[in-house]
Amino acid sequence: xxxxxxxxxxxxxxxxxxxxxxxxxxxxxxxxxxxxxxxxxxxxxxxxxxxxxxxxxxxxxxxxxxxxxxxxxxxxxxxxxxxxxxxxxxxxxxxxxxxxxxxxxxxxxxxxxxxxxxxxxxxxxxxxxxxxxxxxxxxxxxxxxxxxxxxxxxxxxxxxxxxxxxxxxxxxxxxxxxxxxxxxxxxxxxxxxxxxxxxxxxxxxxxxxxxxxxxxxxxxxxxxxxxxxxxxxxxxxxxxxxxxxxxxxxxxxxxxxxxxxxxxxxxxxxxxxxxxxxxx
Amino acid sequence: xxxxxxxxxxxxxxxxxxxxxxxxxxxxxxxxxxxxxxxxxxxxxxxxxxxxxxxxxxxxxxxxxxxxxxxxxxxxxxxxxxxxxxxxxxxxxxxxxxxxxxxxxxxxxxxxxxxxxxxxxxxxxxxxxxxxxx
Numbered sequence: 493x494x495x496x497x498x499x500x501x502x503x504x505x506x507x508x509x510x511x512x513x514x515x516x517x518x519x520x521x522x523x524x525x526x527x528x529x530x531x532x533x534x535x536x537x538x539x540x541x542x543x544x545x546x547x548x549x550x551x552x553x554x555x556x557x558x559x560x561x562x563x564x565x566x567x568x569x570x571x572x573x574x575x576x577x578x579x580x581x582x583x584x585x586x587x588x589x590x591x592x593x594x595x596x597x598x599x600x601x602x603x604x605x606x607x608x609x610x611x612x613x614x615x616x617x618x619x620x621x622x623x624x625x626x627x628x629x630x631x632x633x634x635x636x637x638x639x640x641x642x643x644x645x646x647x648x649x650x651x652x653x654x655x656x657x658x659x660x661x662x663x664x665x666x667x668x669x670x671x672x673x674x675x676x677x678x679x680x681x682x683x684x685x686x687x688x689x690x691x692x693x694x695x696x697x698x699x700x701x702x703x704x705x706x707x708x709x710x711x712x713x714x715x716x717x718x719x720x721x722x723x724x725x726x727x728x729x730x731x732x733x734x735x736x737x738x739x740x741x742x743x744x745x746x747x748x749x750x751x752x753x754x755x756x757x758x759x760x761x762x763x764x765x766x767x768x769x770x771x772x
Numbered sequence: 773x774x775x776x777x778x779x780x781x782x783x784x785x786x787x788x789x790x791x792x793x794x795x796x797x798x799x800x801x802x803x804x805x806x807x808x809x810x811x812x813x814x815x816x817x818x819x820x821x822x823x824x825x826x827x828x829x830x831x832x833x834x835x836x837x838x839x840x841x842x843x844x845x846x847x848x849x850x851x852x853x854x855x856x857x858x859x860x861x862x863x864x865x866x867x868x869x870x871x872x873x874x875x876x877x878x879x880x881x882x883x884x885x886x887x888x889x890x891x892x893x894x895x896x897x898x899x900x901x902x903x904x905x906x
Contacts, residue, residue: 507865551852556804557797575807577859645852647789684894687865688851690784690842690874693883695891720779724898728785729851757887760865 494592494669497539497676499739499747500532501707501766502625504548504680506617507759509581509624525763528753529625532767535751536626540634542673543589544626545596545662546619547640547738548680551576553616560646561608563658565600566615566639567593574614583620583629589636592669596638599665605658615639622680625765635676644681644732653715655734659741666742679739681732683754685761688728695762699725700754703733704764708749711740744770781899784874786845796848799836802826803853806860815860841872 511522553574555561568588573580600607623633640662643649650658659677666675683700686692703726706714715737722731751767779787786792793800802823805811815822823833835843836857844854858868870883886892896902 552800552804552850552856553807557793557800575809577806577812577856579809645788645850646793647787684891686785686892687855687869688845689786689872691782691892691897692784692869692872693886693892694894694897695887696894697890699894718778720777720782723779723785723787724782725894728782728787756890760869760887760891762891 494543494666494671494673494675496663496666496742497541497674497770499743499768500622500626500676500678501682501736501739501764501768502622502678502680503682503758503761503763503765504618504621505759505761505763506576506621509583509617509621512624512629513581513583525755525758528755529765531751532753532765533626533628535767539674539676541676542635543592543638543675544623544635545638545640545666545675545677545742546622546680547642547678547735548618548622549642549644549732549735551616551618551645554613555641557646560643561641562643562650563605564608564610564641565593565597566610566613566641567597568611568613571613571615571619571637571639573620574616576616580614581617581620583624584632586615586619586623586633586637586639589638592636592671593638595669596662596665599668600658600661603661603664605661610639610641613639618680622678626678640738642735642738644734647719649719649731649734651719652717652734652737655737656711656715656741659738659743662738663742677739677742679736681735682726682730683733683762683764684726684730686727686729687760691727693760694727695756696725696727696730697756697762700762700764704752704754704766707736707740708747708766708768711737740768743768744772746771781901783897783900783903788850792848793850794848796832796850798826798828799832799844799847799849800853802828802836803849803856806856812860841868842874845872
């Protein structure tokens with residue numbers, strides 16, 4: 493049966509991908525970031541999961557305002573990198589795992605999570621930057637990917653509690669899939685940042701640190717943080733952190749945090765990275 | 773106008789709720805169109821003519837042509853959409869952020885320095901009330 497071995501939280505800042513794509517990783521600003529990321533890459537290279545479920549949000553690339561899904565899952569065989577205005581990122585096409593993705597989609601809907609099912613979509617930096625963070629620049633991505641897209645742009649975003657419970661439902665779906673494969677789930681986005689308005693650039697390291705500790709050790713204690721509290725304390729885009737709660741919900745109650753790295757700033761963001769292993 | 777909501781008190785922040793989305797739909801869909809290279813070319817050829825393809829308000833069109841980033845937000849724009857105009861202009865998110873800062877004197881370098889120094893402080897920026905009593 494499929495086995496969920498770990499969860500990863502990482503911001504999906506587009507500038508990280510741009511720095512890699514344009515060969516700037518040796519510049520001092522970026523070098524220290526990639527040094528901080530390296531242990532997570534080493535961990536990934538050792539664990540070699542067959543499939544990564546990547547929870548992220550689309551940034552007006554595949555989806556527009558024509559149709560807004562709260563939760564969606566990609567079931568295609570492959571997902572091409574999106575053109576976000578610069579031409580598509582020169583990274584490998586993302587390979588899906590259609591049979592597994594359909595299993596998860598059916599299981600989630602039977603479990604009362606009404607997913608939108610996507611057979612065709614390009615994937616933007618929200619999904620490809622986490623892959624770049626974890627795998628550097630391979631000729632092909634070493635894992636198959638199941639994209640789970642969350643609306644965090646249009647208010648009201650799903651609550652932290654709803655996200656956490658979706659994670660639990662994803663776990664039930666993984667546990668009941670009949671292939672002997674190792675699976676990692678990534679929650680992406682965050683931590684505190686605000687891209688818009690006169691308050692652009694707001695960072696709240698104290699909130700992030702407390703939130704991150706609680707997310708690892710006692711996620712129940714942060715499930716009731718309101719949308720407005722995320723906006724106020726973590727910036728209007730900081731609400732992306734709810735996607736990390738989907739990752740956390742899919743893991744065991746107790747996890748080992750085997751790596752953590754944070755940095756202020758990366759672009760306009762407090763960057764966060766954590767690797768959480770299930771203990772079994 | 774809708775009822776007052778608790779997030780209305782957050783300063784310098786435009787929550788993209790239903791009212792906002794409804795007002796900004798065509799503005800944002802124009803921005804979305806810049807994902808396609810053929811549309812970027814058409815916009816480059818004649819910006820004003822290109823905007824006429826979208827049933828936007830005069831204020832919205834003016835805000836786009838003037839690159840008035842805050843006005844675009846006030847008129848229903850969402851930053852992930854309006855940022856596509858910045859990409860078209862080859863401006864970074866930090867450029868746009870500096871221009872939105874509400875401080876006309878803030879340069880991109882100032883903004884970058886603020887980020888390097890830990891970002892815009894959260895203290896004093898949580899609520900309009902807090903700002904007033906600062």
